[in-house]
Amino acid sequence: MPSPRPQTIDPVALQAVSEAAGRSSDIVGDADLTVTGVTLSTFSVRPGDLYAALPGANAHGASYAAAAVREGARALLTDARGLELAREADVDVPAVVVADPRSVLGRVAAAVYGTGTPDGPGVRSFGITGTNGKTTTAYLLAAALEALGRSTGLIGTVETRIGQERVPSARTTPESPDLHALLAVMRERGVGDCVMEVSSHALALHRVDEVVYDVALFTNLSQDHLDFHDGMEDYFTAKAGLFTPERSRAGVVCVDDAWGRRLAAQAGVPVRTVSSDPAVPADLVITSVDGPAFVLEGDGVSLALRSPLPGGFNRTNTAVAAAALLVAGHDPAEVARAVGAEPRVPGRMEVVAAPEGADAALLPRVVVDFAHTPDAVAAALAALREGTTGRLVAVLGAGGSRDPGKRPGMGRAAADHADLVVVTDDNPRSEDPAAIREAVASGARQGGAELDVVADRRAAVEHAVRAAGPGGVVALLGKGHESGQEVEGVVTPFDDRVVALEALTALATEVAR
Numbered sequence: 126m127p128s129p130r131p132q133t134i135d136p137v138a139l140q141a142v143s144e145a146a147g148r149s150s151d152i153v154g155d156a157d158l159t160v161t162g163v164t165l166s167t168f169s170v171r172p173g174d175l176y177a178a179l180p181g182a183n184a185h186g187a188s189y190a191a192a193a194v195r196e197g198a199r200a201l202l203t204d205a206r207g208l209e210l211a212r213e214a215d216v217d218v219p220a221v222v223v224a225d226p227r228s229v230l231g232r233v234a235a236a237v238y239g240t241g242t243p244d245g246p247g248v249r250s251f252g253i254t255g256t257n258g259k260t261t262t263a264y265l266l267a268a269a270l271e272a273l274g275r276s277t278g279l280i281g282t283v284e285t286r287i288g289q290e291r292v293p294s295a296r297t298t299p300e301s302p303d304l305h306a307l308l309a310v311m312r313e314r315g316v317g318d319c320v321m322e323v324s325s326h327a328l329a330l331h332r333v334d335e336v337v338y339d340v341a342l343f344t345n346l347s348q349d350h351l352d353f354h355d356g357m358e359d360y361f362t363a364k365a366g367l368f369t370p371e372r373s374r375a376g377v378v379c380v381d382d383a384w385g386r387r388l389a390a391q392a393g394v395p396v397r398t399v400s401s402d403p404a405v406p407a408d409l410v411i412t413s414v415d416g417p418a419f420v421l422e423g424d425g426v427s428l429a430l431r432s433p434l435p436g437g438f439n440r441t442n443t444a445v446a447a448a449a450l451l452v453a454g455h456d457p458a459e460v461a462r463a464v465g466a467e468p469r470v471p472g473r474m475e476v477v478a479a480p481e482g483a484d485a486a487l488l489p490r491v492v493v494d495f496a497h498t499p500d501a502v503a504a505a506l507a508a509l510r511e512g513t514t515g516r517l518v519a520v521l522g523a524g525g526s527r528d529p530g531k532r533p534g535m536g537r538a539a540a541d542h543a544d545l546v547v548v549t550d551d552n553p554r555s556e557d558p559a560a561i562r563e564a565v566a567s568g569a570r571q572g573g574a575e576l577d578v579v580a581d582r583r584a585a586v587e588h589a590v591r592a593a594g595p596g597g598v599v600a601l602l603g604k605g606h607e608s609g610q611e612v613e614g615v616v617t618p619f620d621d622r623v624v625a626l627e628a629l630t631a632l633a634t635e636v637a638r
Contacts, residue, residue, distance in 0.1 A: 136161050180226075185207055199219075235305050253342040267279045277317070281294060350528055492509060495606065520586060540573060548569060548576065
């Protein structure tokens with residue numbers, strides 16, 4: 126589904142587009158021709174658009190310029206090779222030509238949608254980065270803002286929200302034309318705050334160019350996405366780019382890990398640090414922990430807070446969200462009241478309710494979580510271990526065509542915390558599923574848990590539900606909110622929450638006989 130577009134956009138001449146792209150850009154054709162939108166996908170072209178024909182890994186976007194023009198695109202933003210391809214295809218619309226069109230796309234989109242003014246889009250923005258906890262922290266912060274009476278937008282892995290309107294997200298952070306269009310829509314509809322997840326891909330690929338966040342947040346950093354980044358140093362550098370004057374005005378940094386401490390020391394904007402460890406120097410420290418309740422104190426404030434979600438890592442996520450509100454200027458008493466407003470975070474420590482009419486005491490509890498790194502797997506299972514009287518069963522696989530180096534670590538983390546690890550398929554994509562399972566299982570064999578390998582994920586869920594037994598907990602890890610499973614380019618419907626409920630229903634029927 127295409128992202129929403131603003132209804133009130135003044136036409137922008139190609140001359141202004143060229144000026145936004147920079148002095149090295151050239152206009153081929155009518156400089157006075159105007160455009161009213163920007164897109165880089167032929168599937169989302171609207172009449173009057175500027176089509177950004179970018180060079181890609183497998184094909185050049187200009188190869189699809191004819192299709193874009195048929196849909197109503199009036200002009201192109203491309204490089205010299207893209208212009209050649211367009212002309213070879215008899216596409217004869219005006220073009221703005223620049224050596225690296227992706228690097229200027231954010232500036233161009235901001236110029237067209239009017240979000241690049243000195244005061245920004247007119248929407249206060251919070252940008253959250255880190256390996257784990259981005260989605261949960263975004264929902265916690267959005268819920269708190271709503272509790273404060275603010276009209277709030279949300280852009281992230283699961284969905285995009287504009288006030289009460291919800292649109293499924295295609296990726297964690299949209300491409301810059303969609304992002305600036307969304308900010309313009311929020312401004313148009315009177316949304317006061319936008320909470321965004323900002324991925325390292327987005328920072329490296331210019332998706333958030335020309336957005337200056339009022340508050341940037343950092344949760345943590347651990348191994349992930351090393352199929353894209355050239356090692357952890359490159360991964361960190363991308364994340365750290367959010368904490369520069371070009372991208373933010375102030376920041377909140379969790380310093381529980383060494384990466385966070387390093388980021389706080391080198392940030393180019395004022396930051397307030399948060400830690401869950403009183404032994405770690407920080408501006409705000411979590412103390413007086415009593416289950417989900419805790420106190421966040423320092424910098425002259427002492428806030429009695431309560432995490433609405435289980436686990437120590439969610440206390441930290443809650444504290445980071447609270448710190449962001451303090452940095453944004455909200456009264457501490459109001460922050461204490463608002464933080465803890467219970468959000469429903471799809472696929473993040475989400476409990477699958479027992480079937481209606483079933484005796485929950487005779488069934489295991491099933492929790493679905495998006496954990497897909499070694500640290501996240503360990504944190505999720507450690508949280509679930511608390512209060513579990515029976516067996517803790519972990520079901521996990523690993524995504525294909527994504528950072529293969531983390532797979533053994535995921536298996537080992539599961540085996541270090543669970544009683545039984547069931548290794549299965551996640552989204553194999555174009556890889557051999559058996560090879561992925563073996564990589565995860567190789568790590569699991571190094572831990573102390575029992576290990577079963579069940580290729581079919583549905584069968585794996587059913588097996589885990591039966592193996593956990595009454596009082597047990599089943600953790601379905603890796604896919605979280607996802608509603609499909611990708612194998613060899615084909616996505617078939619599959620939702621861990623739906624499959625788990627079916628398995629619980631079948632088991633409840635049996636035990637009731």
